[in-house]
Amino acid sequence: MVLSFIKYLSGYVRVQVTGYAPERFLNLCSNHDILIWDLVHIESGYEFFISLSGVRELKPFLKKTKTHLKILKRYGFPFVMFRYRKRKLFLGGIAVFFLFLFFLSRFIWNIEILGNSSVTDDNLLQFLEAEHCGFGVAKKEIDCSSLEEKIRLHYGQIIWTSAQISGTKLTIQVKENLITGEKKEEKGKEEPRDLVAACDGTVLKMITRTGTPLIQEQAKVKKGEVLVSGRIDLIDDNQEVSGYEYCRADADIQIQTKLPYRDTFSLSYEKKHFTGNQKKRYAVELFGHIYPIPMGKVTYPKSEKTTEYRQPRLCSDFYLPVVLQTDHYAEYQTVSEKYTKKEAKTIAESHLQTYFEKIQEKNVQIQEKNVIIDVNDNLCSAKGTITVCGPLYQTAPVAEPEKPADERVAADELE
Amino acid sequence: MVETLELPKDLMYGAVLVTVTGQRELLIENYRGILEYSPECIRIQAKNCQVCVQGKTLLIQYYTNEEMKISGIIKSIQYD
Known part of the structure; x- marks a missing residue:
């Protein structure tokens, strides 16, 4: 590889030697330290490669041995230079290209981010941009170790970082602490909350896990009514309420309700x-x-x-x-255009189906459908009620309770 | 004299050195020149003798003052 590159740089030719004593010519070449390679015998003489500097010394040998030399092909850089001797701008262009390439290789042109799951690539890229470590920044301006530290400080969930520059590529590797996220969620749960009905209906089933249930099964409830309170009464030995404890109410509640359905469109x-x-x-x-x-x-x-x-x-x-x-x-x-009665019915049915799918997405079961589709000359209308059953409740902040009597007295005394 | 002084024989006698690698490669050192070259036979002049390499598709890979490398299928090496 290196040898062939050197040969290319100094230039070489394929020549044919014919005449009286070509063997003697070869011996003369070797005696004068002229390198010959890939020597092949042909009918009238020999063909071989010889270096450009060797060719220049051959004249006296040719005369001595009465042989003729014919150059078959020229290889190498000196010949390319000779061919393009009048195209100086072209050569200049090549030089400028390499200079430009060298200049551009001093900047970051690609950023790879690995190992992130909760922090998005875009988010990290924006951060890098803000820290002047984004695309097109000179490599020498980036201090990898300080960049690693900045990322760790900025993103709490990232516990390990590695920034590396190879070529024009900046590789950022991060490791995230996925447990912290869960802890935060748990903390959020500790905030006391009630469970309230999301709509009017009948409670079919209720299993309370935490909190005080305020209604019983088969009871009719109204929208916004508290089903399970996040406040637990603390009762002392005298069977009196001595204080309250707050929790986040949690229960499985199935509420049955009737939803009105109405859909009208012009034909x-x-x-x-x-x-x-x-x-x-x-x-x-x-x-x-x-x-x-x-x-x-x-x-x-x-x-x-x-x-x-x-x-x-x-x-x-x-x-x-x-x-x-x-x-x-x-x-x-x-x-x-005007829909035919059949088309209108199909459209109304598809609307109804979409509505059902939307309901079922919320884990609500459809128990009874009672919808009539009516098509007259200009209008198509679908009317009726749908009986559904499901966890139709939501959380709400615990209503501020009255303070127990003795506590109030104690507070008054302090004042 | 040469043996008592343990001098290299190729230097003292001007003997030809032939290194054969398998059947396909041959390296010759300490020679004077080529006498004959065809794809079937290469005859080389050494100081005291001639070496004739016979075979098929013989090719001189390179050829310098010190050594010569021959490749091809070598059938016989003969000293005349």
């Missing part, structure tokens, strides 16, 4: 009929300014416009500050 509607005519307009967004490319006005009376944004990027995350914008215009005409 006549306007339909977009696309003519098939389409036009594209381009624009370039540079540093927050939009520069449209003039291509004539879009003359459609009615058209649908879709805009596509494309931001070119280097590597995977480094977006260039240029956005290519493409507007697609599709011409359409509005046509008044």
